[in-house]
Amino acid sequence: MARQEGRRLAPDGRLRAVTQDTLRLTRAVAAVTAELVRRVHRYAWPSAAGHRNRAYLRDRLVALPLLAVVAFGALGWAYAGVRGDSAYIRERAAPALVDLADARASLLIAQGEAERNLAEGRAAELSGLSERYRTRIARATQSLNQVTRSGALTVAEEQELRVVSALVVDYTGWIGRAQGHATDPVLRDAELTYARSMLCSRPVAATGRNPYPACPADTGSAATSIVDRVTGLEGRLSARLADRAAWGAATITAAVIAALAFALLAAGLWRTMSFLRRRFRIRLSIPLAAAALPLLAVPFLTVDALLALDAQHGTVPVADALAEKTSPRTETAAEESPFAGPESQAIETLRARLDEGLADGRLAFLDGIAPFVFPTGLAVAAVIAGTLHAYRREYLVVSRPGAAA
Secondary structure (H helix, E strand, O other), X not given: OHHHHHHHHHHHHHHHHHHHHHHHHHHHHHHHHHXXXXXHHHHHOOOOOOOOHHHHHHHHHHHHHHHHHHHHHHHHHHHHHHHHHHHHHHHHHHHHHHHHHHHHHHHHHHHHHHHHHHOOOHHHHHHOOOHHHHHHHXXXXXXXXXXXXXXXXXXXXXXXXXXXXXXHHHHHHHHHHHHHOOOOHHHHHHHHHHXXXXXXXXXXOOOOXXXXXXXXXXXXXXXXXXXXXXXXXXXXXXXXXXXXXXXXXXXXXXXXXXXXXXXXXXXXXXXXXXXXXXXXXXXXXXXXXXXXXXXXXXXXXXXXXXXXHHHHHHHHHHHHHXXXXXXXXXXXXXXXXXXXXXXXXXXHHHHHXXXXXXXXXXXXXXXXXXXXXXXXXXXXXXXXXXXXXXXXXXXXXXXXXOOOO
């Protein structure tokens, strides 16, 4: 009976132990938080009287280097993230989206050209398909290869793109067979229909007003054609670009922490130099002034980050237009009338908008500086700590027993 009663009480004992551990942890966290708040309050709003030189220097010796590390660390992380997103969009995602749109439009234009040429029968068999067809097929192949080398795709997406490239090779093979049977309407139409089904799941017939129609893309398990796969890649890449361009919670948090830490650091350096001037008769502490110089770069880094974020946001609608608004009809119109003015939905026009927006979205002289922000903060912290330690040590050496501190 005693053993059974002990077993019944065991869960209550575990619960009591967990409760006690939780209370102890809560008290410890509360004590640490209260001490931290007290130290921050004493640092931010020091009393005008009653400060001893030794205690003041000790507080600054701990607070200023710590603030420098936190401020430059948070700024360096956020700034490197913004710059990294801009570089990814500029060097990888945007060129890949342009190439995917160009490949999709080129294949649809090539399909329209093939249908028009093969409708001529023997003339197509003798003279071959048009120059535009050959140019567009080569252009589509080159664009797909460039997307593969861009580094913007995941491993699974690269495998998907290799499948697309293989389908394009098979597609051109069926167009070649249809050309070989140009004088046989039955075989020619059958081979041309199969090639069209490889390109589009739901082909749209060409008309006199639109000889190069786009075809709607399927999704899910029905998305097996070339256009379906390319459209899917465009959608995933556009979503990834929009995610990179958006303000992240981590970036906002780091920016807020950096702003608060820099404000406290600047105020602390100013008050410390004022203290040294009043108490130690040091008109200007050269090491502390040198440690404050990197703070002058903070506004430039902030402006550069804001410009980069604005440029990234501007790429989102352009990327959506590349994936959704471009069409074979627009591309052929721009190709046939190069001096009629830029077509707003043409791929080259959208490419130029992306390049110009991303080029304007940064201060060029700050390129490559992001990896050095945090090491600069460590150097600032080391200079501040060494300087204040030297002042404090000198004060302790020259002070006499019983002298007023």
